[in-house]
Amino acid sequence: MAKANMAPQTLLGFAALSLLLLILAVEPHQAYRTRSISFGKKIVVGDPSKNGICATSVIANGYKCQELQVITKDGYILSLQRIPEGRGQQGDHSGTKKQPVIVQHGVLVDGMSWFLNTPKQNLPLILADNGFDVWISNTRGTRFSRRHISLDPSKPAFWDWSWDELVSYDLPAIFDFVYTQTGQKVHYIGHSLGSLTALASFSEGNLVSQLNSAALLSPIAYLSHMNTALGDLLAKSFVGEVTMLVGIAEFDPKGIPATNLLKSLCDYPGIDCYDLITAFTGNNCCLNASTVDLFLRNEPQSTSTKNMVHLAQTVRDGVVAKFNYGRSDYNIMQYGDVQPPIYNLSNIPKNLPLFLSYGGQDALADASDVGNLLDSLKFHDVDKLSVQFIKDYAHADYIMGVTAKDVIYNAVSAFFNDHS
Numbered sequence: 001m002a003k004a005n006m007a008p009q010t011l012l013g014f015a016a017l018s019l020l021l022l023i024l025a026v027e028p029h030q031a032y033r034t035r036s037i038s039f040g041k042k043i044v045v046g047d048p049s050k051n052g053i054c055a056t057s058v059i060a061n062g063y064k065c066q067e068l069q070v071i072t073k074d075g076y077i078l079s080l081q082r083i084p085e086g087r088g089q090q091g092d093h094s095g096t097k098k099q100p101v102i103v104q105h106g107v108l109v110d111g112m113s114w115f116l117n118t119p120k121q122n123l124p125l126i127l128a129d130n131g132f133d134v135w136i137s138n139t140r141g142t143r144f145s146r147r148h149i150s151l152d153p154s155k156p157a158f159w160d161w162s163w164d165e166l167v168s169y170d171l172p173a174i175f176d177f178v179y180t181q182t183g184q185k186v187h188y189i190g191h192s193l194g195s196l197t198a199l200a201s202f203s204e205g206n207l208v209s210q211l212n213s214a215a216l217l218s219p220i221a222y223l224s225h226m227n228t229a230l231g232d233l234l235a236k237s238f239v240g241e242v243t244m245l246v247g248i249a250e251f252d253p254k255g256i257p258a259t260n261l262l263k264s265l266c267d268y269p270g271i272d273c274y275d276l277i278t279a280f281t282g283n284n285c286c287l288n289a290s291t292v293d294l295f296l297r298n299e300p301q302s303t304s305t306k307n308m309v310h311l312a313q314t315v316r317d318g319v320v321a322k323f324n325y326g327r328s329d330y331n332i333m334q335y336g337d338v339q340p341p342i343y344n345l346s347n348i349p350k351n352l353p354l355f356l357s358y359g360g361q362d363a364l365a366d367a368s369d370v371g372n373l374l375d376s377l378k379f380h381d382v383d384k385l386s387v388q389f390i391k392d393y394a395h396a397d398y399i400m401g402v403t404a405k406d407v408i409y410n411a412v413s414a415f416f417n418d419h420s
Helices: 014-025 053-061 111-115 123-129 165-180 193-203 229-236 237-243 256-266 275-279 287-298 305-317 327-333 369-375 402-420
Strands: 064-069 076-083 099-104 132-137 185-191 213-217 355-357 385-390
Touching: 053 064, 053 076, 053 111, 053 123, 053 165, 053 385, 064 165, 064 402, 076 123, 099 123, 099 165, 099 193, 099 402, 111 123, 111 132, 111 287, 123 132, 123 355, 123 402, 132 165, 165 193, 165 305, 185 193, 193 213, 213 402, 355 402
Parallel strands: 099 132, 099 185, 185 213, 213 355, 355 385
Antiparallel strands: 064 076, 076 132
16 A cells, blocks of 8 residues: 555545645644644534524425434434435325435535535435435534533543544444434445445444445545645645644634645645645536535534544555554553554455445545455455446535436435345
8 A cells, every 4th residue: 555645635525635634744642632722713503403404405495304413422412414205295105114314424524515406416305305214414523513411622522533433433323313213224325434434334343233235425445546736745745834733632624724724835836726626636527616615615624633643544554443542552551452453344244235436536535445445345245236436526526416316326226225
């Protein structure tokens, strides 16, 4: 696998992606164990029932929607939206329950990222219109999930987690809640980091007893390739700028340092920042300009610096492993070994129905990296693994592409129906 200087474009998160590269030089035990600082305007959550996803993006379009809360075993209060049926539908009177689908976003965005196109073009409402019971997950730390039973998001303890905790706590809490509420096994859709956390969970045998099938869009596991000039510059230069992040527990990509750094990089010869999404995610084929504007008004979202460091470790080490504390004594205390345990993706149950879709223009879920993932699944049951390659698609097309319904979403719906 490639080393860290080949990695930037594989790290996730659209316009905020650049700052993640700076963390590659931070020792992980320093990055998360100090004070919490955030720059720029803070997001005020308020009452999710009034200004949340349901009110602004679902009910406003004529669909029923419920704002719900799920508490993880480590105390985080997650926002969850349920769209029980399609527009104008009045429930199912056939006696057959609708199939539940959990829809999980990636890093540095939240559940709103699925709703930026019209109802006929966005995935959750398409699924609802196709007869599914849709549940939108929002990861800890994002604007509607900045809550805990005892911890304050202004304090560093709130941000002491990485994607390991999303594997161990967030996904199980969401799965348990939906499974209990519906009495049915669920289907799962994960984009980007939402695919990595699912794959890691499945590799340990978790969630699979509650799962019918999973669709992984722009699937992220192995991270080692890049192909844009901006990413290359960020990898080879400005390593010293990472000092601004030391001691910051909350990673706020809307902060002043992030903005200033990006502006300075865009002044470099040969760097074209006219279209930032293309500069970071690849040449997306099918984005509507108004949708991109809406995206930039809603995203990116905060996550923990520890989470970003963990992603950088995934790049550096060339394996999918638990968080490395950077010191053997810390790792021994946490894991009983000097090295963190590996998530062995070859252990994913071979009869678990999986749908993977990746794009030929994706600078994040690069085709070569997806090839490494598919190699881990080479012994998967042939009738349980469906792989779709879309030559013209890049990372953002999967959640905002105006052609995604015909190209991807209908295929996902058909896959779910075939594996219910």
